Amino acid sequence: MSYSQKLLACASALRAVLPDSERQGRVLAAIEKTEHDTRLDPPLQGIQRAVHALPLSEEDRDVLHGHWLGHPLHPALVQIPLGTWFSAAVLDLIPGKRRHYAPAMLIATGLVAAVPAAVTGWVDWAELRKPQMRVGLVHALANSTAIFLYASSLGARVRGRSVRGRALGYAGLAAVSIGGALGGHLAYRQAAAVNHAEDIPVRTEPGWHALGAVTDLPVGKAVRRTVGETPVLVVRASGNAVHVLADRCSHMAGPLSQGEIVDGCVRCPWHGSVFRLSDGWNVSGPATSPQPVFETRHVDGQVEARLA
């Protein structure tokens, strides 16, 4: 069989296992229904309170959010259990007794790696909006089921019950695949934990834009203005220096102009991310991306701003 024939065979095999467009629509509709399913709400608040009550400092939480990495840590950590468990499934397809140790080792590695992946996921989850939290809860349930099935698979393998171990492993793979699909929906459809200020340089017209008279700006207080079409937070510091940041918080698009101004920083009113007014640096999370900053100048008593 030539290379192109193999490719075509793979493509038709993939088409056979993927749902047709009608079933795809039903799957998507079911996930979207989850976003609006208020029956999931009673446990949400309790779990959120429990996550907030974990004995973690603000610095610990920043590490878990991925502040040091510049993007969320959770999606990076989940690669380890996903990779080891998928590799175990491939090895399980190969006949021969000596290989049974390798899948067991991979499953055990995945179980250990699932712990930090789950912790980072819960810490991120507790700072989401409700529709995202609902999907996140089902995502976590699917992954918890996978962890249970893989732990049972490992136990069966250790007791020498390899057929049962393989069957449980494949059931675990199915559960973690559902969890992964929901995680994809959370990130790519619901924009959870992505940088919500990423498009500011594209959407903001270049050049200087008038923001009004400097004397109209209250000292030390946040006000909302626009630079072209882009909403911005404007703070007049003492000495007439004026700081301008994009108003939509990079974490989840919260209105920074309604935030608190403390020590040269603004604290987002939604989840408490802190951004330095002088350069937009995200001093603390849950935001993992800095805030776009504008440079300012004074012309005849008027303040003008442009994207730095």
Ligand code: FES
């Ligand atoms: S929107 Fe979440 S910290 Fe600003």
